[in-house]
Amino acid sequence: MIKYILQLLIVIPFLVSCDNSRVYEVNNELSGRQWLADSTQSFTFSIPDTSQKYNVYYNLRNSVSYPFRNIYVKYSLTDSTGEMLEGKLDNANLFDAKSGKPLGDGLGDVFDHQFPLLKNYGFPAPGQYRLEVSQYMRRDTLPEIVAVGVRVEKATATN
Numbered sequence: 001m002i003k004y005i006l007q008l009l010i011v012i013p014f015l016v017s018c019d020n021s022r023v024y025e026v027n028n029e030l031s032g033r034q035w036l037a038d039s040t041q042s043f044t045f046s047i048p049d050t051s052q053k054y055n056v057y058y059n060l061r062n063s064v065s066y067p068f069r070n071i072y073v074k075y076s077l078t079d080s081t082g083e084m085l086e087g088k089l090d091n092a093n094l095f096d097a098k099s100g101k102p103l104g105d106g107l108g109d110v111f112d113h114q115f116p117l118l119k120n121y122g123f124p125a126p127g128q129y130r131l132e133v134s135q136y137m138r139r140d141t142l143p144e145i146v147a148v149g150v151r152v153e154k155a156t157a158t159n
Contacts, residue, residue: 021156027059027149035145040134043150047123052154056118058133059149062094064102064109066144069095072136075117080128086118089136110146120155
């Protein structure tokens, strides 16, 4: 327990530091470090400026005990009327295929990953959007996935 508190104390300053490009970022902790197949993670965010392009990412946090080297994630982006604008299946590597070493940024036995979904994306209208993310593995219960999140940021020439 103390190990996790120390991890939080180290990570929190980075999370609250200034980030002018971030429009939205939320990470949902998963109960029992498991992601159930029927537990779609839903994130609702506002886009005020359609002249601006945006980058959309999904975040994953897993432990080194995660039993696979990759994860299949399905996502869908819908507008405020419920119309699906984007959607696909993504295969994300969490561990190196040859060495088995964890990828991402690690602290202790937990590693954070940020995977791009949409780069330089132009939203069609200002308003509310919903991004739903679900695991699409061959297991109903996927162990050692600690958190799932979404980040939306203003696209710039450097990102």
